[in-house]
Amino acid sequence: MRRAGLVAAASTLAVVASVLLPAATATPAVASCAATSGSPVIETASWGQQRMGAERAWPRTTGDVVVAVVDSGVSAASASLQGSVLPGTDLAGGTGDVDCYGRGTFVASLIAGRQVDGTEFAGVAPGATILPVRVTSDPDSLYLSNDLPGLLAQGITAAVQGGARVIAMPLTSAASSAELEQAVQAAVAADVLVVAAANAPTTDALAFPASIDGVLSVAPLDEEGGADPSQLGAVPDLAAPSGGLVGAVPDGAGHVTGDEADLAVAYAAGAAALVRAEQPSLTAAEVAERLMATADAPTAPLAEGMTSDPSIGHGVVDPVAAVSRLDPESVVVASGETPVLDMPAEPDERPSDLALLIGIGLLAVAAAVLGPVVGIVSVRRKSQ
Template identity: 40%
Template sequence: MRGGRGGRAGAGLLAGGTVLTALTATLIGPGAPGAAAATAQNCQSPAKTVIATLPWAQTLLAPQRAWQFTTGANVTVAVIDSGVDAGVPQLKGHVLPGLSLDTADGPATADCLGHGTMVAGIIAAQPVSGIGFAGVAPGAVILPIRVYSDTGTTSSEDMAKAIVAATGAGAKVINISAVAQASSPDLATAVQYAQAHDVLIVASAGNDNQQADEVTYPAAYPGVIAVGSITAAGTVAQTSETGGFIDLVAPGDTILSLGIGGPGHVYDSGTSFAAPFVAATAALVRSYYPTLTAPQVKARLETTADHPAKTLPDPQYGWGVIDPYRAVTAILTPAAAPVPGAIPLPQLNVHSPASARHLSLGFAGAAGALVVLVLTCSRLLARGRERGWR
């Protein structure tokens, strides 16, 4: 199992064709220019530089357009990662105590590596006046499940335990920004357990496309949303894994989010940071449509994505680029769910239910005004005839 950052960061262990349950993982890898520097102990330095400009990912997705309908309130998103720094100003009050499976290195609300804090920031960072960056679902609550030690390693067994723990703690969406080269019984069983409890799992696809076009896990398990990475130009990132298991893509190149130990921001790249854009959008949908099941939420995200002009799902883009506004506001027919190769796709009405109500009220008001006009004209005509008007 490997982390989703840019560059190769380790390898899953195989022995004679038999998949070992304990697949080692690492989250340490070369970040994008401007990434916070790591210390000799792999820990990031405190982030003190605040970047006020609006990041390209938030410009592209414009999640604030959906906030008039929902900010993701009442939805818990589990971040299975290196922990989340709960003291970061833009996350204060939105991080639960969580659970650490590696207690020797600290609680789940501490994050030496900074990886989990970046992921959590993309999901639920609070809007602040004068700062362009904010999470896609600022009303959501983060449940940190720490599975990585300060050396950046974990196992598929611990990842499986984390999925079960997140499910038991009430998470409705789970973000996993790490990959394994092969399936394992523990991981597969844990994914099935979460799905049986109506939990939607979103996972990064991985960053080894330049070395080999691999199928990765848990992204490739049925029902899991596998997320690839795109650049600011809209092209699939060179390192992003591709293949038939890709469901959606999201910004993942030179992504700005929260650093640890202060109010500052950092940059990094990889499918690790594409996945939380999708997880946060799922939180928006689960908040606004609380009766939808996890498979229905997945279908909605795919149907409302910005589809490429290709046969779908496409090996590089899947069903397309995640679209938070359309995911919340599109009015879909019951049959409007993705079907591989189905072209054209269902027509979407992007008027929200609220807008539809306003439209109905507008028609009702116009009809009432017309009735008043007709009655007024009738009275005027009657008086005109009495006075001999022509």
């Protein structure tokens, strides 16, 4: 992988694994063309996976939508991605489900990696289906190429035509083109969310397609925090882990580590898949707004006139909050007025009291009138 030396490191691990850890790898489904084949299994989850905590969202959704990865292809032979990779397409011809470089598979595994015995590793949306779109087998050769904007445009178009609901784009170009902007606009019109890396491909360069309206721009994050804004080529909407990550290799059950700014798109795209599956009525724009509204917001005060942090945008993507937090419109907000309790009126006991008094009075009158009569009758009886 670019700048991180992922392929070189993985090759060394492969040699060690073949000697010391033969039982830690699975037999590839097809012959491998990637240098990472045979890498050992990494048992523990990376800090980035732990930070996302996506497993808490899985009782609600695992992200059962199609997510395209526009990069170096995605291997269908990776143990973590068994049964979840479509044939896809290669812009040079053929399918995109073989990955000789390794990064496309790495990104796809962060998005949709299934749980495998012997490791804690898993992607954010393990129910997602990956649509691989290979634009190149060697991303390093394309970063400053004049052909890159056109290839990215073709990749977006292929992803939309392939039925993707989310498109993850690790590759960044220093220049845009009319074709690329039209492809993004077509994706927006088709209600497809494009998620692109915000890091600059070279010093003082812009980042495309992240700088194009309608694209969700994602900045890198490591354990120390966000990137220096000078390293970004687009204003970030969100940030996501990108350094010190664990991801799957193209063949077998092994893993390698990655430390590229481009990898941030994976966790954001995975979170978008969770939201799209949980709330299918939301448009792509509404999904992006929800991801930003539920992000783990920056704690530092923003500069005057700023609405987001120049390093991490609206905050670090939070898959669980994005899926489970109530919609703002459905939350009842207190008005600040003192509530008045409407109590029933007390019964008027005066009529019954008056009746009692009248009754007593009548008895008294009766006693006064009848008393002498009773006495006379009694006397007469005695005198007879």
